Amino acid sequence: MSTEIENEGPATVVEDEAPSLLGKGGHGGVGDAVRSYFQRVRGGDMGPLPAVGGLVVLVVIFAIANPLFLTERNIANLFTQAAPLVTLGMALVFVLLLGEIDLSAGVTFGVAMGVFVKLTQPGGMAWPLALLLALGIGVAVGGFIGFFVARIGVPSFVVSLGLFLGLQGVMLVIIGAGGTYRLSPSQIRAIQNQNLPPWAGWTMLGVVLGVLFAVALLDRRRRAASGAPNPPASIMYAKLGVIAVLGAFVVFYLNQDRGTAARSLQGVPIVVPLVLLILMVGTYVLDRTRFGRYIYAIGGNTEAARRAGVNVTLVKWSAFVVCSVLAVVAGIFTVSKVGSADAAMGREIVLSGVAAAVVGGVSLFGGRGRLVHAVIGATVIAVITNGMGLLKFSAGANLAVTGGVLVLAATVDALARKRSGATGV
Amino acid sequence: MSAIIELRSITKSFGPVDVLKGVDFTAHEGRVTALVGDNGAGKSTLIKGLAGVQPYDGGEVLFEGNPVTLHHPRDAARLGIEVVYQDLALCDNLDIVQNMFLGREELAGGTFDEGRMEAEAARALQTLSVKTVKSLRQKVASLSGGQRQTVAIARSVVKKAKVVILDEPTAALGVAQTAQVLDLVRRLADSGVAVIIISHNLQDVFAVADDISVLYLGTMTARLEASQTSRDDVVGYITGTKRMTGVDA
Ligand SMILES: Nc1ncnc2c1ncn2[C@@H]1O[C@H](COP(=O)(O)OP(=O)(O)OP(=O)(O)O)[C@@H](O)[C@H]1O
Ligand SMILES: [Mg+2]
Numbered sequence: 001m002s003t004e005i006e007n008e009g010p011a012t013v014v015e016d017e018a019p020s021l022l023g024k025g026g027h028g029g030v031g032d033a034v035r036s037y038f039q040r041v042r043g044g045d046m047g048p049l050p051a052v053g054g055l056v057v058l059v060v061i062f063a064i065a066n067p068l069f070l071t072e073r074n075i076a077n078l079f080t081q082a083a084p085l086v087t088l089g090m091a092l093v094f095v096l097l098l099g100e101i102d103l104s105a106g107v108t109f110g111v112a113m114g115v116f117v118k119l120t121q122p123g124g125m126a127w128p129l130a131l132l133l134a135l136g137i138g139v140a141v142g143g144f145i146g147f148f149v150a151r152i153g154v155p156s157f158v159v160s161l162g163l164f165l166g167l168q169g170v171m172l173v174i175i176g177a178g179g180t181y182r183l184s185p186s187q188i189r190a191i192q193n194q195n196l197p198p199w200a201g202w203t204m205l206g207v208v209l210g211v212l213f214a215v216a217l218l219d220r221r222r223r224a225a226s227g228a229p230n231p232p233a234s235i236m237y238a239k240l241g242v243i244a245v246l247g248a249f250v251v252f253y254l255n256q257d258r259g260t261a262a263r264s265l266q267g268v269p270i271v272v273p274l275v276l277l278i279l280m281v282g283t284y285v286l287d288r289t290r291f292g293r294y295i296y297a298i299g300g301n302t303e304a305a306r307r308a309g310v311n312v313t314l315v316k317w318s319a320f321v322v323c324s325v326l327a328v329v330a331g332i333f334t335v336s337k338v339g340s341a342d343a344a345m346g347r348e349i350v351l352s353g354v355a356a357a358v359v360g361g362v363s364l365f366g367g368r369g370r371l372v373h374a375v376i377g378a379t380v381i382a383v384i385t386n387g388m389g390l391l392k393f394s395a396g397a398n399l400a401v402t403g404g405v406l407v408l409a410a411t412v413d414a415l416a417r418k419r420s421g422a423t424g425v
Numbered sequence: 426m427s428a429i430i431e432l433r434s435i436t437k438s439f440g441p442v443d444v445l446k447g448v449d450f451t452a453h454e455g456r457v458t459a460l461v462g463d464n465g466a467g468k469s470t471l472i473k474g475l476a477g478v479q480p481y482d483g484g485e486v487l488f489e490g491n492p493v494t495l496h497h498p499r500d501a502a503r504l505g506i507e508v509v510y511q512d513l514a515l516c517d518n519l520d521i522v523q524n525m526f527l528g529r530e531e532l533a534g535g536t537f538d539e540g541r542m543e544a545e546a547a548r549a550l551q552t553l554s555v556k557t558v559k560s561l562r563q564k565v566a567s568l569s570g571g572q573r574q575t576v577a578i579a580r581s582v583v584k585k586a587k588v589v590i591l592d593e594p595t596a597a598l599g600v601a602q603t604a605q606v607l608d609l610v611r612r613l614a615d616s617g618v619a620v621i622i623i624s625h626n627l628q629d630v631f632a633v634a635d636d637i638s639v640l641y642l643g644t645m646t647a648r649l650e651a652s653q654t655s656r657d658d659v660v661g662y663i664t665g666t667k668r669m670t671g672v673d674a
Contacts, residue, residue: 222533223540228547288536293519297527300516307514308528309502367518 030232048361050412051376054405055383062387069390072258076269079254080192082382083271084334088349089356089374090282091326094319096357097286097299099366100149100156102323103350104141104163109331110346111167112137114174116332117181117341120188127185135328141167142324146317156320168347175343183335191274192336195267198255204273205247211280213240271333275375278326282371295319299366355402356381359409380405427490429454429619430475430506430588435484437470444470446643447484452588452619452636457610459630459651460623462640463663468623471640472590475621476508477501505587509577509594517566521558522546524565525580549582550575553612557605571602578609582616589613590621595629607633627656641665 041049062069088105095102102108112134119130145163148154175181183189196204216236223230251268259265286292294315297305306312334349335341354364360377362369381402388398428451437445444467452458460468473479475486477495486493488504495501501508515524522539525546531538546561555575558568565573574594581589591610595603610633614620624630630637631651639647639662647662661667 219539222538223543226538226540226544228540228543284536290530290532293523293527293530293537296518297516297523300518301514304514304516305527307498307510309498310528367516 030234033231033235046361046413046416047370048373048376050409051360051373051380054359054409055376055380058380058383058387062383062390066387066390069387072253072256073265074386074390076195076254076258078382078386079272080269080337081386082379083192083269083275084330084337085349085352085356085382086275086375086378087278087330087333088327088353089360089378090278090371091323091330092350092353092357093362093369093371093374094282094286094295094323094326095156096354096362096364097295097366097369098316098319099299099364100316100320101160101354101364102145102156102320102327103160104145104167105160105323105327105330105353106346106348106350107164107167107171108138108141108324108346109327109329109334110341110344111141111170111174112328113331113335113341113345114171114181114343117183117335118174120183120185121181122184124184127187131188131332134332135325138325138328139321142321143317145324146320149320150313150316164350168343171343171345175341177343180340180342182340183338188332188336189339190336191270192333194270195254195265196270196273198267201251201255201268204268204276205244205251208247208276208280209240209244212243216240271336274333278329279371279375282326286371291315291318296367299368352381352402353378355406359406361409361413377409428452428487429489430621431487431490432471432475433485433487435471435474435486436482437467437474437479438482444643445474445481448640448643448645450638450645451648452621454587454619455614455617456635457614457620457622457633458636458638459634460621460638460640461625461627461630461659461663466640466663467643468640469592472508472592472621472623475501475506475588475590477506502584505585506590507581507584507586507588508590508592509574509581510592515565515573515577518564520562520564521568521576522561524576525549525583527580529584545583546579549579552582552616553579553609555579555609569602570598571605574598574602574606575609578606578613581618582613586618588619588621590623592623593625594622595624595626603629627659630659631656639663 059069068074088109091105092102115137116130116134119125119133120127124130125133141163145156145159148159149156220230220233220236254268254272255266257264257266286295294305294310294312297308297310298312298315302312330349330353331346334345356378357369357374358364358377359380360369360373360375362373362377384402384405385398388401430450430452432448432450434447434449435445436443436447448467448471450460450471460471462468470479474481475495477498477500480494480496486495493500493504495504495506516527519527522543526542531541531545533541543561550558550561553575557572558575565576568576578589578591578594594610595606598606607629610620610622614635622630622634634651637647637649637651637654637659638645639649639659641662642665646665646668647659649659649662658667
């Protein structure tokens with residue numbers, strides 16, 4: 001039996017040298033870093049790579065097929081169309097990482113928004129209060145699912161399926177069959193229908209880049225202080241550079257006037273910085289806090305996490321609450337876009353949310369995936385919906401293509417893992 | 426030399442079955458104590474009591490000379506008693522550093538101090554002269570059985586354990602990896618830790634142990650120094666054909 005893994009080069013690394021020689025992949029030259037990345041990819045750990053590739057292909061196809069696709073107006077529209085699914089996908093990542101699922105995330109936001117829209121009819125409750133109440137419904141539903149899953153041990157598929165059915169009944173009671181309520185508070189409507197002034201769009205980009213840069217610098221300083229090796233600084237600058245260029249391109253594009261001759265319309269939709277905030281805070285929580293680390297640990301090996309002293313019940317429970325609350329936020333983006341709430345709200349979208357996460361590279365078995373994967377996956381699905389809509393395809397064709405993309409993404413992932421013998425889970 | 430752990434007349438029953446019938450046991454800093462005995466002799470039961478997962482019914486536990494109670498895994502962890510489980514208890518989807526620090530992550534300013542954890546993990550592996558791990562940021566899923574065992578043992582170093590208990594650490598390993606892990610166990614003890622190792626493989630026991638304690642049907646029938654005894658003697662104690670008085674039964 002071999003004492004070290006094959007194709008890993010020389011096994012002797014530590015010897016009597018300083019610890020700085022350990023931690024390969026996190027130090028050395030740019031070449032080393034790039035090589036170790038490709039090694040991971042070849043090893044089957046492709047992450048969102050297939051989704052990014054698919055996204056590029058789709059954009060090129062739609063841009064060629066219909067000149068309207070790349071217009072400023074359609075791009076802005078794409079962002080606001082994608083926002084609810086992107087947010088719901090991120091919500092679901094918190095439970096998917098545990099190897100669980102929440103089939104009721106869509107109807108949860110349906111109920112919360114039904115209550116919100118009804119309470120904030122003209123002459124009704126102040127909208128901030130109603131908003132707190134809606135988020136509170138998210139906490140309550142998440143707490144309910146979490147209780148049955150984490151404390152009692154009922155499979156989340158079953159609990160959330162039950163809620164999926166039950167909450168639809170609640171919706172019918174609140175809204176009434178066939179009923180529709182118009183969204184009244186202008187502040188909520190503004191999220192998806194108003195834009196940042198051009199200077200604020202650039203400020204947003206500056207803040208995002210500033211935060212990423214500061215965090216990266218802090219990390220490097222701390223690693224250096226502990227004597228741990230740092231990856232080459234050029235890698236950090238390259239990453240930030242790519243984000244800066246892409247971000248500048250988007251902000252510039254959205255800052256162009258896309259209105260009519262009579263009315264000018266320009267700027268980044270208000271929903272964009274809100275989604276970015278959720279992405280950045282959520283990523284911080286998952287990557288850099290105990291709660292996040294324990295979500296991954298439980299998804300990887302629940303018993304190991306328990307023996308290491310992790311409060312498995314509490315972490316699972318909390319993850320369901322986070323999922324439901326973020327789902328309610330996805331609901332806010334939805335009513336803001338649609339402008340009204342009806343009894344069927346949120347019924348369809350939840351499976352698209354799961355599909356978004358899976359297309360982006362999140363594992364349904366738990367332990368593998370990131371929020372940004374769900375963002376990319378949701379963008380793929382939104383681009384398909386938008387592009388096929390422009391080409392006047394039927395909703396049926398749209399669903400068929402989305403389904404095909406989902407299966408394709410899962411197949412690519414499965415094949416990559418199989419071929420490599422699944423090195424990195 | 427005084428024992429870091431001393432068990433006195435420990436008893437444990439499951440219903441009508443007396444599994445431990447007044448067991449005395451000691452472990453010393455810097456020494457490897459092998460706990461041997463036939464299947465069902467009560468080895469795992471004795472260990473589970475020390476780990477706090479299955480408290481004893483009666484008897485006394487002395488830690489560094491003071492009586493202690495071990496009713497919860499937390500109690501054991503607080504004293505610095507760590508168990509390396511046979512099924513390893515690692516998370517495949519986390520890397521080596523993340524696994525070594527699972528449950529006791531270093532925080533600074535509200536976020537993980539990854540640099541510090543990585544450096545400490547590197548030092549722990551150095552203490553044990555581990556040479557087969559290429560990258561600390563490798564996912565545990567990509568490690569061989571011996572390497573995984575290595576990570577599990579190194580975790581106890583990171584936790585600054587005073588007593589490390591290993592339940593059949595080499596049972597699933599081939600020849601080369603077994604030698605490696607036994608080497609590791611030796612170095613762990615040399616660094617001042619009291620190591621308790623359960624094994625059915627007497628060759629391993631004689632390769633690594635300083636002291637050998639034999640359990641036979643819930644009683645400690647022998648406490649021997651490895652250098653003063655022979656394989657045949659130990660087999661005799663395990664099978665019950667030999668008693669501590671040295672007279673064949
Ligand atoms: N939870 C329990 N309930 C009832 N009986 C138990 C329990 N745990 C252990 N026993 C019994 O106690 C006896 C000792 O078991 P133990 O697991 O301690 O043996 P062991 O020395 O570790 O054996 P092995 O070498 O096979 O691992 C066995 O007869 C077993 O059936
Ligand atoms: Mg046993």
